[in-house]
Amino acid sequence: MIPELESLREQVDEELKTARTEAEFQALRIRYLGRKGLLTGLLRNIANVQPDQRPLFGKRCNELKEFVSAKIDQHLAELAVSEKEKSLRTERIDVTLPGRAVRYGSLHPITKVRDEICGIFAGLGFSIEEGPEIELDYYNFEALNIPADHPARDMHDTFYVDEKRVLRTHTSPVEIRTMQKNSPPIRIISPGKVYRRDSDISHTPMFHQIEGLLVDKGITLANLKGVLTHFLKKMFGEETAVRFRPSYFPFTEPSAEVDIRCVICGGKGCRVCKQSGWLEILGAGMTHPQVFKNVGYDPEIYSGFAFGLGLERIAMLKYGISDIRLFFEGDLRFLEQF
């Protein structure tokens, strides 16, 4: 029977060589190792082997069985790997087609700039206050040291609702409302819409400002410079040159205009900075003692500073926008760029 085993082994070797597909290997397994398989059949016929040769025969049979089984497993495994490689080679999608998520919407550039500014001041402990846009003349002007017939009213082309109500021309009335409500220390910023009766390429009748106010004992012009320099460097970059120069606002004294080195030309002079090399960014000043008196604070005890800036101007500089009206036209071709 041993020679039979030998020839079976040769036969298996031959068939293993010719088998190609998974099905052929599975067929081989059944043909040799199945319940009616050739090897199984040989083992079943062990009774025909001489008794003294039976152990050896059995051993050889099992060896061959294991050999065939291992060979088939090995071929199947190789086949699986090559099948996988083949499919990895052939399966392809066009990765350049657009994806499936809904296009993300855009935030308004004014919102983005406002959030950035509020974030910087939040880091300095400023909290947000708000006030009405339809404001009493008293808060918009009188309490801020701008009585009727004051020439400074020329700086504010005002929309009136009636004799005592205006659309606020700046966010400064929030200073008064906040101080009336609270005792010092005060540390607030107040973003919001303001209105002036003006409309052209660089003016819209509605625009946005952020007001800031800090009141405590011992606050100085040097602190004003410190806080606003910190803000401007955060906003426009650490290397930004900042310039404070005297100016006039009726509700602050001393007052300052705050300029940064022109971000367009770097100070050489261009159309945007009107050849001066500087861009006016903020108005600021030490709160006027009369304003403190108007809200019942003692200017002998407290001092403070206030500042205001226009968000459109900053957004225009930041994004290089030259026509302010674009902000309020609702043109998606513009807004979707932000």
Next chain:
Amino acid sequence: MLVSLKWLRDYVDLEISPQDLAGKLTMLGLEVESIASIRPDFSGVRVARITGIKPHPNADKLLLCDIWTGDRTIPVVCGATNIKVGDVVPLALVGATLPGGLTIKKSKIRGEVSEGMLCSERELLLGQDHSGIMLLPEDLPVGEELGAALGADDTVFDISVTPNRSDCLSIIGIAREVAAATGKPVRYPDTALSENDEDINRITSVTIEAPDLCPRYLARVLKNVHIAPSPPWLRQRLEAFGLRSINNVVDVTNFVMIELGQPLHAFDFDQLAEGRIVVRRSQPGETFVSLDGKKRVLPSDAILICDGKKPVAIGGVMGGINSEVTDGTSVILLEAAYFQPSSIRHTARLLGMATDAAFRFERGIDPEGLIRAVDRAAKLIADLSGGDICKGVIDQHPGSIPVARDIVLRLKNVEGIIGASISAEKVIKILEALGMEIKEADDETLLVTPLSSRVDITQEIDLIEEIARMYGYDMIPATLPHIFAASDSSGGRRIETETMIRRVMNGSGYTEVINYSFIHPSSVDDLLLSSDDRRRNQVFISNPLTEEQSVMRTTMVYSLLKNVLKNFDWGRSDIKIFEIGRTYLWESQSKESSELNKAAFLITGRRYEERWNFDDEKSDFYDLKGCVENILDALHVPAPSYRAAAGESFLHPGKSCGIYSNEDRIGFLGEVHPDVLLRLGISAPVTVGELDLDIVTSVAIFKKGFYSIPKFPAVLRDVAFLARRDVEAKDFVAAAQQSRQELLEKVDIFDVYEGENIPDGMKSLGLRFQYRSTDRTLTDDEVNSIHSRIVESITRSLGVTIR
């Protein structure tokens, strides 16, 4: 204010370049907005002398002149009659260019060679005179370029003068600043004059009937005045400031106004009835023809300067045509007055006459500068017109004028406000450089008297500002104040709400817009708002720019619909936008305005943008509802519900809902009513929604815990019900929840179907019930028994069947 540097040099030495001076002034608070170079509009024109004149051999009206150019004599043919040998004249040499571009060439005129051209004033744009050749002063250096010889080259600063600095609305004021900054002295102009013997009081009188409006009035009289064009130097000064030259009298009044800041007026004395001046307030409805020829209806309480019978000037604003100085004038009355600033401002504004005079009076002139100004003007007029100055000044001073008073400056407050340590010596030096007088000084305080022209300096803080300004803002250190914790703010919570809305809407593909708060008053009609809708109570702007922007909006929706229209025009049909802002209501009860914080949303066109792998589906109500659900979910708004029929006139009654949290109405949502779309001209269905952020913020739960992750599996059961169409999804959910079965974790609607196999008027609704216990794995039997009870209770209570 336009400032000629050449003029400025008359009063202070400038040893720095114009650019450096501009920088210095800007850092002093006198912002130089632009620097312009002025050059005459000609070249190649020289000062020359006529050395010989003979008639042209071939033309009666022409002359042959020999002209000495400084280095040679050349022949020039000329047609003027006003020249004689020895005259100094402007000569345009061959190659010269004249204003307008004319280039001079060597030519032959009727056979005679002409190597240049003698020019008239007008040909050089140095004046209006074209009657003959311009005759130059005898002492001009012959041979020199005319522009340089006349001093026509100049640099002009445009200085933005802040409203407090009325003293800098004059060249002398700017000179004082320059002097203080550079340490140079100021040279004040010469006001010494010689008078004749005729006492002014015998010629005229001044009566002030309104001393509150005109506390002081000065007059001088000049006789035998010869009205003539002004000399070039005077014209150049005025032109550099932007004024047109008129005659030697009017020009002097303007010159002195710009020089010293005191507006003046000259009357033709012979036109003054009764030869006297009366100052009174205007009567209601009074009319007057001002110098510009316009008939003005005067506001009441304007200041009228009158003669014995009639008004002759609007005090402080403009003179009258009836007493104007003309070529025939020979006697003039010069006025220098102090008018009450707010009265001038009021009158000038109501009349729309922003004159240079009114601008100075309303900001406050130097109360002690009147005599100097009227004397300066009288002297100049006498010099230029040959007039005689009558003896004396009439100085009526019945009212009170605020004058400079002594101010106590506490030195500790200088450092207390500025935050820099500035020595007492430095403080004193700064104040004295500004012309202030230190009356007393000790270790702690100074007693300071400011210059009378500095009407802005009345209290200690004004002095501190001056010190900071002159010390230099750039010298002050930048230091951060000590930081203290943020206080809680009213704005905080709502801003969190807004931030969340922006996040959800951005993620859903919506773009933020910001619209004007003011809109067209007819918006409420376009939205079909009923007559008793409170949103008809608009706040009107009394002086709008256009009707389109004349009322404050009472809804956000209208603005968004307008955005749709415009974007349609720009070729966009798929629009997803939102806006966060305010609406404004007039509360007719309390007669107050109120402002509401809102968020509004809009979608029209495709649900998703056009893309190869997106379904090409139109958006509808449910797109926006999904966003609102996400927002309310993100803000943990409790018990949100959506109730059919929003009751909004501008929404489709069957495709809209009110949005609620418990019983609080927090907004609405729906398709826009087709009638509204028709009115606005929008051709596609649009869905809009609005949330009231004040209410949403008040009900939102900002600090929320979390649910632990369930430990045991859920068991699902699906059922399809057959119901009448008007049974709403929420009815099924409510009926299921009514069972109060705590093992029922949630109910979802997974399918809605109408059509084939479903009877008319009916719909099929597939519900998925999810059961779970927190302490064990539920068995099938357990779930089946609960589930069948719930399903049975739904079918019974809603009258629906299982499909």
